[in-house]
Amino acid sequence: MHALIQAIILGILTGGVYALMASGQTLIFGIMKVVNLAQGAFVVLGAYLTYTLFVQFGMDPFASVLITTPLMFLVGVGLQWALIRPLHSDDVAQLSLLVTFALALGVEGILSFAYSTTLTNIQPKYANFSWTVVGYQVNLVRFCAFALSLVVLAVLYLVLKRTKFGRAVRATVQNPMSAQLLGVNAQRVSALGFGLGAATAASAGSVFGMLNAFNPGSHYDLISRLLTVVVLGGLGSIGGSVVAALVMGVASSVVSAMASPIWSDFTFFIVLLLVLLLRPRGLFGARTRGAL
Amino acid sequence: AAASGTSSAANSAPLKIGISLSLTGDFSSSGKAAQRGYQLWAEVANKSGGILGRKVQLDIVDDASSPDQVVTNYTNLITQTKVDIVFGPFSSLLTVPASRVASRYGYSFIEPAGGGPSVFDQKLNNLFFVQPAESTRGGDVFANYILSLPAGQRPKTAAYAKLDDPFSAPIADNIQKRFEAAGIKTVYDQTYPSETADMTPIVAGIAAAKPDVVIGGTQEGDAFAQIKAMIQLKFNPKWLYEANGSNSPGDFPAAVSLANTAGVFGSIDWYADSTISGSAKFISDYIAKFGGDANQIDPTSAEAYSAGMLLQEVAAKTGKVDNATIIKTLHAGTWPTLVGNLSWDATGKPKGEYLLVQWINGKLQTVYPAKTAQASPIAPKPNWAG
Amino acid sequence: MKALLARVGVVRAVAFFGVLVIVPLVTGQIGWLTNALIFTIMYAALASSWNLVGGYAGYPSLGHAAFFGLGAYSMAIVFNGSVYGGYLPFVMLPLVAIGAALISLPIGWVAMRTRADVFAIVTITVLFIAQTLAFNFNTVTGGAQGKSVAPAPFDVSTYNWPFYYAMLTLLAIAMGISLYFRRSKIGLSLATVRADEEKAHGVGVRVTAVKLIAFAVSCGIVAMVGGVWAYYVGFVYPQFAVDPLITIGMVLMTFLGGRGTLWGPVLGAFILVPAQEFFAFTFGASQLYLFAYAAVFLVIMLFLPRGILPSISDRLRKKRAAANGILRDASDAASAVSAQPAAHQTGVTR
Amino acid sequence: MAANTDAEILLTLTDVTAGYGAGLILKGVDLSVNRGESVCLIGPNGAGKSTVLKTISGLLRPKSGTVVFAGTDISAMTSRQRLGRGIVHVPQDRSLFPGMTVWENVMMGGFILSDPNLVRRRMEEVADAFPIVAKRRSSAAGSLSGGEQKQVELARSLMLDPALILLDEPSIGLDPKSRTSVFASIAGLAKTGRSVLLVEQNARSGLAVAHRAAVLEAGVVALTGSGESLLNDPEVARLYLGAGASAHAPRS
Amino acid sequence: MSDVLLSVDHFTKRFGGVTAVNDCSFSVESGSITALIGPNGSGKTTLFNMITGYLKADSGSITFNGETITRPRPADLYRKGLSRTFQQARIFPELTVIENLVVAAGYSWKGLFGKRVSLDDEVRAQKMLHEFRLESLAQLPSGELSYGQRKLLEFAAVLMSEPSLVLLDEPTAGVNPVMIDTMERHIRERNAAGVTFLIVEHDMQLVMRLCNPVVVLDQGSPIAFGAPATIQTDPLVLEAYLGS
């Protein structure tokens, strides 16, 4: 019983971190219809930026989010402008797959050039600190990461739902031609949206870097998880991806603690498969009228 | 294009050695360590006049940790670049397909980093693994040590967390077999897949089982993750052995902080304080070429360097460096290298034993077998620093 | 006009396959060349088969590597001890194909109830499940220790030939089927599925049947390719045989060359595989290889954003249309008549 | 050619050619709209009517010729710039954002307005004029029926109080009651000094409210005249208004 | 002319708070051209979607050709002889105009393995295209058609197969009046040959001269049923739909 509860606590905290990583992915994939295979690479890039700030300037990894976020935002805007924008055709969704994959490779290439491919890790003094709460261990970094992810997700949600910019982003994706007719600068909106997605990777990156050892190739593992979280949650539903991330975190953690780690991802995939077969739109995907 | 490095010392063309390494992809950090070892050896060898008067010229290509590319690379090296000799890549997974290509073309295959059972199961006679024993026997020395303890001091219960890859889990399996035979009860036994980044659920499971000794059948990254999870979950076993990771004098303290290293066991064939002759010179040459300090040298570099040493020794003994001679010569006798004196059975499996090391006072020290020990092992393990 | 087009196609195909058939005979013992071509042709065959589902039917499967692995493992399991003279594994390939196709049917039937993005994720899940099974069914698959295929007893000088011609045959089969799909109502039905599956149901297209035909055929060929690959490389490890990168390779090559076209996937493979091997072999040591590879990719995508073949043919079509000043007013009967000969002319100059 | 020569010309298209890709759809279109005037464009399917509207609103750039609006050549301007000058285009295809609520959709109509109070005020006005907006304000726009969507589109287009409104078949999908009210409000728009360029296949109703009309045929303007004169021209009726309709006209 | 071809029995459909179709029943007689009219949002399209199986009804069933079907599926119904068009024309934009017609013509299992566009297909399709003045567009991707051309293409496509009942959802919206006449002629010809039509339409003149009987829907339930002349003067219909 103790082990089970501990596993659930761990799962929820880990799920929070995945939610943070997936939020940008949800934004870009679900809302902008760009399958961003580079989101994992962005997270790793964010981790390296944090790492550099930490090692070179002794900056606290959580504090450095204030620097890395705007930086990654600019990176995102620049990349969208240079690489995604020219794909002005009907199936951006599919073509972006290629471009962002190349982007991921490119980021990996540059990172392995700039840093080594050895596994690194961001180790602030408190990295392994944990509280004992009625006999259960709650790790500080995970807890902060969880809190941070809730904050970032809430901000993201409000930006999308309540601001003019958010409406412009959604409008551009749902009907680019009419958005243009209403005076939305689709190019700028998409660039900013992509930038926003990349910016969330910055905060995710610093957390990821404290929790896991990483190298430039770490993005491969990340991306498949992020995609599954986003799809399980229901494309574009930020709330859905939070729930999906938590489901994934808890399922993996409980199965690996109680049964076997070998079957933990397996179980998760089976759950994913079942959910999608019963609800092809994911947990929270809305059913639309479509062309009927 | 079969074995082309013909005998004559009169031949003054450079001796071309082809190597495919994982400079990118999953195995790249070790791949690059191997690269440094090879490069250092070539430089040292060339300073002393090369091999039989021929300059050593390395042709190192990247296989991106992919089996297709490794096949392509060795085929290219042998049939297109027409190298005289090939050395092995990093990891057994790539060594198997690579050694088949080499064997097909009659090349000897001295390889520093492919010691999994599948490598030797091929029963290739051109293959020589440059480490003291098969990788899967890396933990035997820890079992020897534990079982050498008086019965009352031995652990009663053990937990095993094993990474599912050909050279990690089997190390723990071999220890487990011996422990169970000696009556040490298994209270936790799990294998986890290689993409498991988060070790906390597993460690939570171990902590719940309260074992005396924890055996990690690990690679580097997951070993660090296991230990970090133990610190976070405040679980401290009496003995802790990690098959890989804890034996890295540089990366390990960097990953878990030096204070947390105390008392962790590992096994190794070469490390900075190794007493084997030639080691000191290797270290000083290495630092002169690549900088850094002795503790940052990956044993893989020493193993790769040793592969070169073997070639030099064969040349010195026979006056020839053709592949047939290498194969025939290495199969007979015992050969001194940085990782000890090596000899092989017919399948290329080495017949030696690893060293048991432990972190004591912030340093990695040999603690077993007694004849080479620098210090005596400490048990139980001191508590985590946090 | 159609006949002429067909003739150009035949000439192109004969030239392509003719050259590839001759290469080993002419270049003789140059192992590296046949080796490089084996992997290139392998990916061309994989991409062409993937295109049957991902391109024609618009179902972007990311799970095809599972069938590649299935083929590879069947070889390794059956021919673990001996390859009985060396040619038996090739002879057994059709059985592998049939087995894989049968297994793919229920999977496809279930997975193809979802669409597009979700389908992609469902199939990649299938891939991970397959990989987990390969890792954990130790008794059959050897688990993480992998499983070997006994070495082939071929002569060193022509060692690569049987593998080479086997791969080439598989490519020819994949392209042949691809061509057949395009020319038959199967292709037409698949195109309606891709465009609007719901509506396709409503006009009586046998949606499930054509989807499953495409999926099973595609998986069958991929499994055969996997079989030859396992035999050639000699060893099957779960992470290499059931590798997401193999899937990604097929997808990228198809997209690069042009989805839903006959030659696109082949073109994509013939650009990317050599580029990758070349960059890895040349720049690998300097870490720049990934970067160079990504750059090639991006340049192509930025200049030919719909994939090479569709972008080019689109441009040609538009240019020609402009040159001939085609009138397309349905309303104006006179201009409609005059448009007819103009269209004929374009056909002839093609 | 203009009905009242002393009126101020708001929009002029001179010899405009345009097309998608390489081919030409419009082959030299001349057209003008005066301030406070409503002009109806009719013609067969595929004649290029929607294309004309697209070149005016900036969805399509003319290949040659000029589009002059209120004395300025706007041919090279972006849609947004043209919108800023008061040209609003309601396209023929469904143009709502299906995943956004009706209310958000209408709000998007005032996207370029920077004063939130103004936006709020206009929204209330619009909701008064089109009951569907208030009634279904928080439904996803995509869930509405075809006719309901059309009404919301029209409502949205009034958010900017445009100088020139381009309506591409506003009556598509509308029931007779709504149709009557839409044509009434088109007439109302012109009365309040705004100009309307209307494309209609429902030609009789379109011509009835239009001051002036033009027939587009195969990418050129084949005929112009007052709405009434075209409506009564038997040749026009035969070619463009349909025999069936006229034969049974007395019944309606 | 009295046997019922299609009867709709107690269909209901709710979307959240909105009841789009509310316990709706009526029938279509074999050989008739029945009109289904009603104000915007009265549930006509939703009803079509439920009849043809594109939308699952909350409750209710249809009886088609004497067979009661509780869960209709588009593919089955097509094979039983029921075809439809959509309010927002749905064509296959990546297929050429002619291929759109060929697909809609239907083909046997054996045909599936035959040529993509056979000579026979081509001849039939060209004839149809000619009638709707689309022949010069035959080889264009149909995604490049104008709004009205798409409507025409979808209409032409539904005539390519041999249905016994055709459901048309506002077939004339956006179509030039001259073409509407052509459509009307086709409908009459087909009807004379025994095909039954159920048409949703807002063009009252067309309804009045073409259809009999007329079903009027309001808020998801039928409020009137009868000959056009009677409908036209029904006060309920005037109030809900036609306006005074």
Ligand SMILES: Nc1ncnc2c1ncn2[C@@H]1O[C@H](COP(=O)(O)OP(=O)(O)OP(=O)(O)O)[C@@H](O)[C@H]1O
């Ligand atoms: N996106 C497009 N790409 C290529 N051609 C197009 C495109 N849109 C329209 N066309 C072509 O341009 C011509 C004119 O189209 P347009 O939409 O302007 O016609 P329209 O007069 O509005 O017809 P309708 O009454 O049917 O709406 C048509 O022949 C059509 O095929």
Ligand SMILES: Nc1ncnc2c1ncn2[C@@H]1O[C@H](COP(=O)(O)OP(=O)(O)OP(=O)(O)O)[C@@H](O)[C@H]1O
């Ligand atoms: N998927 C859906 N979700 C929510 N509401 C829906 C959905 N589909 C239809 N409705 C609602 O059901 C009602 C009936 O819609 P329907 O499309 O059937 O109307 P209609 O009679 O065809 O109208 P029109 O003449 O405008 O085409 C409308 O109020 C519509 O908003």
Ligand SMILES: [Mg+2]
């Ligand atoms: Mg139009």
Ligand SMILES: [Mg+2]
């Ligand atoms: Mg409707």
